[in-house]
Amino acid sequence: MSDAGKTAAESASRAPTGFRRLRVSARTRESASIVSFELVPADGEALPPFAAGQFVTLRLPLPGGEWLLRTYSLSGDPADTTRWRISVKREPAPVGREDLEPGRGSSYLHDVVQVGDELDVAGPSGAFVCSDDTARPVVLMSGGVGLTPLVSMLHRLRAMEGARERRMYFIHACENGAVHAFGSEVQAVAAECPNVRVHTCYRQPRAQDRLAQSFDSEGLITRETLQGLLPLDDYEVYLCGPPAFMQANWRLLRSLGVARERIRYEFFGPATVLEADAEPEPTRETSSNEISGAKTKLEFDAHATTVRFHPDAEPVAWDDRCESLLELAEQHGYAVPFSCRIGICNTCVTPLAQGNIEYATAPLDPPAEGTVLLCCAKPAGHVTLALTGASVRSGAARSPQPA
Numbered sequence: 001m002s003d004a005g006k007t008a009a010e011s012a013s014r015a016p017t018g019f020r021r022l023r024v025s026a027r028t029r030e031s032a033s034i035v036s037f038e039l040v041p042a043d044g045e046a047l048p049p050f051a052a053g054q055f056v057t058l059r060l061p062l063p064g065g066e067w068l069l070r071t072y073s074l075s076g077d078p079a080d081t082t083r084w085r086i087s088v089k090r091e092p093a094p095v096g097r098e099d100l101e102p103g104r105g106s107s108y109l110h111d112v113v114q115v116g117d118e119l120d121v122a123g124p125s126g127a128f129v130c131s132d133d134t135a136r137p138v139v140l141m142s143g144g145v146g147l148t149p150l151v152s153m154l155h156r157l158r159a160m161e162g163a164r165e166r167r168m169y170f171i172h173a174c175e176n177g178a179v180h181a182f183g184s185e186v187q188a189v190a191a192e193c194p195n196v197r198v199h200t201c202y203r204q205p206r207a208q209d210r211l212a213q214s215f216d217s218e219g220l221i222t223r224e225t226l227q228g229l230l231p232l233d234d235y236e237v238y239l240c241g242p243p244a245f246m247q248a249n250w251r252l253l254r255s256l257g258v259a260r261e262r263i264r265y266e267f268f269g270p271a272t273v274l275e276a277d278a279e280p281e282p283t284r285e286t287s288s289n290e291i292s293g294a295k296t297k298l299e300f301d302a303h304a305t306t307v308r309f310h311p312d313a314e315p316v317a318w319d320d321r322c323e324s325l326l327e328l329a330e331q332h333g334y335a336v337p338f339s340c341r342i343g344i345c346n347t348c349v350t351p352l353a354q355g356n357i358e359y360a361t362a363p364l365d366p367p368a369e370g371t372v373l374l375c376c377a378k379p380a381g382h383v384t385l386a387l388t389g390a391s392v393r394s395g396a397a398r399s400p401q402p403a
Contacts, residue, residue, distance in 0.1 A: 018364075019059055019120040025083060027115050030181035034145060035110055036075065036087040042118050052078050052130040052156035053149045053238070053266070056086065056123035057344050057364060060108050069345050069365060070105035073266075074124060075148040075182075077155035084121075087181065089145035122364055125342065128240075128266040130156045136236045136262075137167035141221075141249060143241025144179070147172050149266060150240055151182050158193050166195060169230060173201040173221055173245065177209040199229055223252055230256075240266040308384040309334055311353050318379050325357070325385070326374040334387060336374060343376035350374050355383035 021042040028036045041047060053073070060068045076085030090110045091103030113119065130153040138157060140150040150170070157168055170190070174180050180200070190196040202215040209215055217225050237258055239249060246265065253263055306315035309329055322328045326348055329336050338348045343363040349371050357377040367373055372385070 019057075019122045021118045022084070022121045024113060024115050024117050024119065027113075030087055032178045034087050034089045034179070034181045036085055037109065037113065038076075039084045039086065039119065039121060040082065047081060047084060048124065049081065050074055050078055050084070050124035052152040053128045054124040054126040055149070056084065056121050057125065058086075058105070058109075059120035059122070060105055062104065062108065068105055068108070071125075071340050071344055073149040073152070075151050077159075078152060079155065079159055084124075087145070087148045087151075125344075126266075128238075128264060130238070131236060131264075132156075132160060134236060135162060135166060137169070137233050139169045139171065139230065139235050139237045141169075141171045141237060141239050141241075141253075143173045143245030143249075144175075145181070146241030146245070146266070147182060150238060151186065153238060154186065154189050154196070158189050158196070163193060164195060167233075168193070168196045169199065170196060171199045171201070171221065171226075171229070173203065173241070176202050176204055176206050177212070177214050178206065180214070183214070197229070199225075201225070221249060221252070223255065226252065226256060235262060237263045238265070239263055305379050306382050307379055308353075309387050311384055311386060315382075322378075324375050325372070325377050325379065325383075329374060329387070336387065338375060341375045343373050346373065348374040350388075351386035353384040353386045356380040357383060 022039040023042045024037050025040045026036075026038040028038075030036050055071045055073045057069055057071050060070060062068050072086040072088055074084055075087040076083070088106050088109050091106045093100045093102050128149065140153055142150045150172075154168070154170055157163060157166070160166075170186055172180075172186075177183075180202070183200070186198055190198050199217070200215045201217045201219070201221050202209055203219060205215055205218055235258060237253060239246060239253070241249075250263065250265070254260070305318040307318055307325065307328060308315050309332070316328070316332055319328060319331070322331065324341075326336055326338060326341065336348055336350070340347070343359070343361065344365070346363075346365060346367060349367045350373075352370055352372045356379075357372050358380045359373075359376055360378065361376060363373050363376060374385075
């Protein structure tokens with residue numbers, strides 16, 4: 001996230017930690033693939049406030065005594081302090097990978113959890129939040145289930161001072177009307193705020209979609225679509241959706257002159273993935289080399305902290321500008337499995353062969369002794385890791401696994 005909106009993000013960082021029991025008070029089918037669950041405190045105590053765009057973590061019990069951690073955006077109105085709403089898409093196995101199982105977390109919620117059931121929930125968390133310190137026009141741009149945090153942002157923007165004067169654009173892309181969630185809710189907000197404009201793009205509309213005229217454009221969101229929809233201005237953009245959607249629309253927004261710092265995004269991956277195939281820019285490593293006199297990665301200062309990603313690998317110098325060991329690994333071409341990137345899901349847990357690490361924020365579910373969560377750890381002295389064979393030397397970061 002850009003530096004703008006730090007007030008909300010800093011407030012979010014002080015959110016309560018630890019799990020508590022919440023009861024499912026309502027279950028609503030939003031589309032063919034998305035179900036919403038409304039959650040209320042099982043103990044009657046008040047829920048903490050959340051910032052629009054944040055998520056919560058669920059600890060789900062699976063057969064055999066296994067616990068599964070999954071994160072879901074809060075999709076409800078932040079002004080409603082009596083309940084939280086999460087909206088979960090059933091995640092099938094990846095296309096062409098019938099050997100892989102569907103998303104275990106989403107399958108459990110869709111197939112097992114009913115009204116009256118209780119869940120372990122932690123949060124709220126996350127820094128992808130709706131800024132309350134600017135009056136710029138806003139673009140909320142989503143693909144598929146990526147609209148869930150943006151629906152919450154739309155509710156928040158409607159309630160802000162000066163909302164009736166602030167131009168807002170809610171742009172959503174999905175396959176067709178069968179999987180289009182929250183259409184009526186978004187239109188209801190737009191009806192209350194005449195300055196909210198809604199644009200829906202169906203990639204492959206059905207015959208009934210055409211008959212109902214329930215979409216505004218067809219195929220993919222194009223440069224021409226955005227040019228016709230958005231007057232020239234200095235926008236705040238919030239972008240959320242699947243990787244291909246994010247990459248295409250990041251490039252599209254940048255080509256239209258939207259500054260990087262004006263595009264905030266929810267994406268489980270490094271920003272370099274968004275800018276793949278874009279105009280090359282100096283990388284962290286080349287910039288560092290220029291500053292330090294064109295040193296190579298093996299010619300670092302004798303006192304520099306070093307990291308080996310495998311006992312047999314060459315050491316590399318720790319870059320203080322990296323937020324974590326995961327970021328350093330990606331910078332050096334390692335494809336490490338990840339999902340949340342904030343120390344929740346344990347996907348990036350890796351054996352620590354030698355040395356010590358430190359966590360800026362204690363993990364919600366600490367890994368076993370002798371292992372480390374790369375996404376939120378930094379080295380405390382020289383470190384040697386033991387990345388698995390599937391993780392070493394790749395040209396791109398791995399996509400998150402199904403939820």
